[in-house]
Amino acid sequence: MKVAIAADHAGYQLKQELIPSLRALGHEVTDLGTHSTDPVDYPDVAESLAQAVLGGAVERGVVLCGSGVGASVAANKLPGIRAGLCHDSYSAHQGVEHDDMNILVLGARVIGVELARELARVFLDARFTHEQRHERRLGKITALEEAVRHAP
Numbered sequence: 001m002k003v004a005i006a007a008d009h010a011g012y013q014l015k016q017e018l019i020p021s022l023r024a025l026g027h028e029v030t031d032l033g034t035h036s037t038d039p040v041d042y043p044d045v046a047e048s049l050a051q052a053v054l055g056g057a058v059e060r061g062v063v064l065c066g067s068g069v070g071a072s073v074a075a076n077k078l079p080g081i082r083a084g085l086c087h088d089s090y091s092a093h094q095g096v097e098h099d100d101m102n103i104l105v106l107g108a109r110v111i112g113v114e115l116a117r118e119l120a121r122v123f124l125d126a127r128f129t130h131e132q133r134h135e136r137r138l139g140k141i142t143a144l145e146e147a148v149r150h151a152p
Contacts, residue, residue: 001124004058006032006049008042008071011064011108014116018062021117027124030058046074050081053102061103062120068107075103079145087111092119096126098134099141 003022007015012034022029032048034040042065049061065071068085075083083103084095087110095101104123106116128134 001060002028002030002058003124004030004032004049004052004061005063006045006061007034007064007108008045008066009034009037009039010066011071011106012037014106014108014113015064017113018064018116018120022062022120022124025121025124042070043074046071046083047078050075050078050083050103054078054080059102060124062106062123063103064106064108066107066109068105068110072105075105079149082141086119086123087115089118089122092123093126096123097129098131098137100128100134100138 005015005019019029019031030052032052034045046063049063052058053061063071063075072083072085075081081103082099082101083105084091084101085105085107086092086095087107092104104120106119
């Protein structure tokens with residue numbers, strides 16, 4: 001799978017640990033930065049990753065910041081992005097299976113390297129089930145995005 005990964009300065013070290021792990025699983029990984037621990041703003045990083053997903057350059061993305069909250073909030077501002085902050089493997093796969101989550105958000109100051117590897121693995125292994133109830137709910141999310149897009 002083509003995957004993009006990005007992080008702010010707080011997530012830089014964990015991003016560096018995840019990239020080789022994702023490649024070892026057979027994924028084609030695009031590193032969208034940051035490339036150091038110099039301070040950067042998480043909304044910029046989250047937007048860059050979300051645009052890669054929306055534009056079709058990659059199928060899914062992983063974004064990291066200190067807590068994961070800021071990157072999650074920022075990424076979800078873009079219509080078509082379904083970013084989920086996950087700290088457990090059930091949420092990481094269920095978010096894809098039921099909600100067609102396309103970005104995994106990780107809090108680099110909240111979880112360790114091994115858990116991050118496991119979360120990324122189950123997120124990338126999961127597939128949307130296309131069950132009728134999940135399709136219906138996803139349609140409602142799309143309708144919310146459209147309503148906001150066309151609001152005065």
